[in-house]
Amino acid sequence: MKFTLNVWRQNGPQDKGRMETYQVDQVSDDMSFLEMIDVLNEQLIGQGIDPVVFDHDCREGICGMCSMFINGEAHGPGRGVTTCQLHMREFSDGDTITIEPFRAKAFPVIKDLMVDRSAFDRIIQAGGYVSVNTSGNLPDANATPIEKPDADAAFDAATCIGCGACVATCKNASAMLFTSAKVSQFALLPQGQVEAADRVLNMVKQMDLEGFGNCTNTGACEVECPKGISIENIARMNREYLSASLTSK
Amino acid sequence: MSTLNAHIPEGPIAEKWTKHKAKIPLVSPANKRQIDVIVVGTGLAGSSAAASLAELGYNVKAFCFQDSPRRAHSIAAQGGINAAKNYQNDGDSTFRLFYDTIKGGDYRSREANVHRLAEVSANIIDQCVAQGVPFARDYGGQLDNRSFGGVQVSRTFYAKGQTGQQLLLGAYSALSRQIAKGRVKMYARHEMVDLVLVDGKARGIIARDLVSGELERHSAHAVLLCTGGYGNVFYLSTNAMGSNVTAAWKAHRKGAFMANPCFTQIHPTCIPVSGHFQSKLTLMSESLRNDGRIWVPKKKEDAEAIRAGKLQPVQLAEEDRDYYLERRYPAFGNLVPRDVASRAAKERCDAGHGVNKTGEAVYLDFASAIERYGKEAAHVQGLHQPSPEKIRELGEAIVESKYGNLFQMYEKITAQNPYKTPMMIYPAVHYTMGGIWVDYNLMTTVPGLFALGEANFSDHGANRLGASALMQGLADGYFVAPYTVGTYLADDIRTGKISTELPEFEEAEKAARERMEKFLTNPGTTPVEVFHRELGKIMWDQCGMARNEAGLKQAIADIRALRERFYKEVKVPGKMHEMNPELDKAGRVADFLELGELMCLDALSREESCGGHFREEFQSEEGEAVRRDDEFAYVAAWEFSDQDPGKAKLHKEALVFENVKLITRSYK
Numbered sequence: 020m021k022f023t024l025n026v027w028r029q030n031g032p033q034d035k036g037r038m039e040t041y042q043v044d045q046v047s048d049d050m051s052f053l054e055m056i057d058v059l060n061e062q063l064i065g066q067g068i069d070p071v072v073f074d075h076d077c078r079e080g081i082c083g084m085c086s087m088f089i090n091g092e093a094h095g096p097g098r099g100v101t102t103c104q105l106h107m108r109e110f111s112d113g114d115t116i117t118i119e120p121f122r123a124k125a126f127p128v129i130k131d132l133m134v135d136r137s138a139f140d141r142i143i144q145a146g147g148y149v150s151v152n153t154s155g156n157l158p159d160a161n162a163t164p165i166e167k168p169d170a171d172a173a174f175d176a177a178t179c180i181g182c183g184a185c186v187a188t189c190k191n192a193s194a195m196l197f198t199s200a201k202v203s204q205f206a207l208l209p210q211g212q213v214e215a216a217d218r219v220l221n222m223v224k225q226m227d228l229e230g231f232g233n234c235t236n237t238g239a240c241e242v243e244c245p246k247g248i249s250i251e252n253i254a255r256m257n258r259e260y261l262s263a264s265l266t267s268k
Numbered sequence: 269m270s271t272l273n274a275h276i277p278e279g280p281i282a283e284k285w286t287k288h289k290a291k292i293p294l295v296s297p298a299n300k301r302q303i304d305v306i307v308v309g310t311g312l313a314g315s316s317a318a319a320s321l322a323e324l325g326y327n328v329k330a331f332c333f334q335d336s337p338r339r340a341h342s343i344a345a346q347g348g349i350n351a352a353k354n355y356q357n358d359g360d361s362t363f364r365l366f367y368d369t370i371k372g373g374d375y376r377s378r379e380a381n382v383h384r385l386a387e388v389s390a391n392i393i394d395q396c397v398a399q400g401v402p403f404a405r406d407y408g409g410q411l412d413n414r415s416f417g418g419v420q421v422s423r424t425f426y427a428k429g430q431t432g433q434q435l436l437l438g439a440y441s442a443l444s445r446q447i448a449k450g451r452v453k454m455y456a457r458h459e460m461v462d463l464v465l466v467d468g469k470a471r472g473i474i475a476r477d478l479v480s481g482e483l484e485r486h487s488a489h490a491v492l493l494c495t496g497g498y499g500n501v502f503y504l505s506t507n508a509m510g511s512n513v514t515a516a517w518k519a520h521r522k523g524a525f526m527a528n529p530c531f532t533q534i535h536p537t538c539i540p541v542s543g544h545f546q547s548k549l550t551l552m553s554e555s556l557r558n559d560g561r562i563w564v565p566k567k568k569e570d571a572e573a574i575r576a577g578k579l580q581p582v583q584l585a586e587e588d589r590d591y592y593l594e595r596r597y598p599a600f601g602n603l604v605p606r607d608v609a610s611r612a613a614k615e616r617c618d619a620g621h622g623v624n625k626t627g628e629a630v631y632l633d634f635a636s637a638i639e640r641y642g643k644e645a646a647h648v649q650g651l652h653q654p655s656p657e658k659i660r661e662l663g664e665a666i667v668e669s670k671y672g673n674l675f676q677m678y679e680k681i682t683a684q685n686p687y688k689t690p691m692m693i694y695p696a697v698h699y700t701m702g703g704i705w706v707d708y709n710l711m712t713t714v715p716g717l718f719a720l721g722e723a724n725f726s727d728h729g730a731n732r733l734g735a736s737a738l739m740q741g742l743a744d745g746y747f748v749a750p751y752t753v754g755t756y757l758a759d760d761i762r763t764g765k766i767s768t769e770l771p772e773f774e775e776a777e778k779a780a781r782e783r784m785e786k787f788l789t790n791p792g793t794t795p796v797e798v799f800h801r802e803l804g805k806i807m808w809d810q811c812g813m814a815r816n817e818a819g820l821k822q823a824i825a826d827i828r829a830l831r832e833r834f835y836k837e838v839k840v841p842g843k844m845h846e847m848n849p850e851l852d853k854a855g856r857v858a859d860f861l862e863l864g865e866l867m868c869l870d871a872l873s874r875e876e877s878c879g880g881h882f883r884e885e886f887q888s889e890e891g892e893a894v895r896r897d898d899e900f901a902y903v904a905a906w907e908f909s910d911q912d913p914g915k916a917k918l919h920k921e922a923l924v925f926e927n928v929k930l931i932t933r934s935y936k
Contacts, residue, residue: 058545136335149441
């Protein structure tokens, strides 16, 4: 297969950036999208052009590093996939493909297709944990039974990989899906109850401080989320936030 | 025989750890505040160690090359974590977990370390549940378990096929809490490029800020390497693209011995290689072997017809299939340990029964599980004489609830539906049991340098059991290192801050800079990737699932020649003081090119077959491994010398088995 690629090149956060066009051929349909970029980069190095910088690591859809905006969609065409799980068989021979970074005010571009998502880490640091120290003397793990539906729902929320596709997709660049997934995980479990009010207030505050936009319930985040995180989590977080605001001491 | 002191405490095995902990000198809270600790790597071992040490009061600096500590490759572990909780009342105990691990490791691990691992395993589950890790539960609200290879109890805790993710996010949340408190200073997108020794002690690291390209000096009273394994020396593996040996190798060059480097785990159930440009391999969790049956066509002509696309696997009658694991190992069947399952797959494929285009794949079939579950579900729903279609439908729903994400992952990669046609799988490099030599306190041969998790060698011998890597990473980080690192630091309360202006830091930084500048000014034309791929092929062919003397000698010569070519011909674009992933990669591949030679040297010197190390010269008539306990019941710890990985000196730590009798491992 052969492709024409329009790739966003940007030297650093201060650079204005521009689109560059490259041709790649000898692409097989079994290749992943990132392996196709590997081919492009080997080719660019041969031509004396700096290779395209992009984030990637596990290449099996779980680390959350890869983050390309392909033909106007976070992680490209197809549902429930990260960029590394997208395969070239999803495209037609001769296609022109446009590749941009995840764009949001809170995700500044570092170089080319690589963005800074440390805002997500700071949201977690604001309260995305249960305050329990390492100890060999905690209650037995089965001491508190948890209803299976709650445990399963907490798990579903906890499968968020923190890639930022929700933010890149949202017209407001809102991080509500990401933040609400973590709030929900703990809201559904008995272990999370003690700090529930502080957690939701502090995480939402940090989210706003980072410059993420507001949620207007378009639901685009849920559609593009590679892990299928539901917007029910946003509803749950709003409920948690409201009750915390009313009862906070 | 041994020049190494493992510092194993005296006394009966079940009391060693308790007694040792009781005798450990303590550091007072006020003094802890004066002590700095560096943790390199933020996977399960690194995150849990950094969080736990910070909770105790030490000043911790943590480093990872990814953009966030949450992305370390522990995140990709699928199946589960073992713990001797005996919730299923099926006869599990600390001793049984200890015994299974020693036996599974083919009697090449250290008894005292493994027993401690089994002892703290139950604490890990309690800790994680308290953190809000959402493990799978049954309808009574209790934690659920499943079985993994090489054991006959159900002791594996899991969170669907994403157990590693959930455990790492638990450790990451504990770490985040300490970062928020200012107890941990986090350096993401930083790579350790050298270790700094002052007066023979590990006192800091040189790190490269991967965004600015600047070299930084960081000092501490102790350094913990939690940098994972080196499976990427094979180029293709289930490791993440960035997983590398550089931190461990730099430590090795500065005096840390590498132990049993040839012990690598080839995982039996991975998605087969599809083409030349493949960058990594994807694992299909071992948990699938609970329900999947592995087979190849009995007749070679059927296998040929399948390879040519003239025959579909579902068309093959039951009597024409060879369920070779069930045939060879009736007691454990499809749940034999990984090394045994991998070799058996290779044996069938080498004999011409492989089923994909390249002949390097076997089937993992869920048809009988779907039927069994379907019938069960029909019975529960009170359906009498359900149609085969109804049974299939019900059965597929249950298989989906158990393995849904894995089936989906398989379908995305291969474009085949595993509910309708058997999966194709083949062994791939997955884990490295070998690693930096550590004593009972997890300290390396360099004072003040510790190694935790996959980066060390101590617990898994020559073969790791499934769901034990997560257990070891968290055991080391949460429950071992916080005690044992303190033992070492108790002598350091009067040392005061270590200056980064010391000549040792200056020299290490200069050496690192020169290495990088050399790459950037090299007049070559070949990208780094090409050399890595070539190294991987040598390693896989000669130091992979089967090894022999002639092949290993050839591999050593080939690697030396490749290394020479690498330094002459490699082209690294870009500059030093900027983000430059090609430069990062060049440094990593340079270290793999040295490690590969040491692995072959180790494999050559170990004239026996054990666990993942299969020397063709040492096998029984039925093709089973022949271990030679009289001569090789030792840990091979290699000391770097003469600036040449091939001139490493061998030190032997004799393995003494007082609680387990050495027998030939049999899963028949």
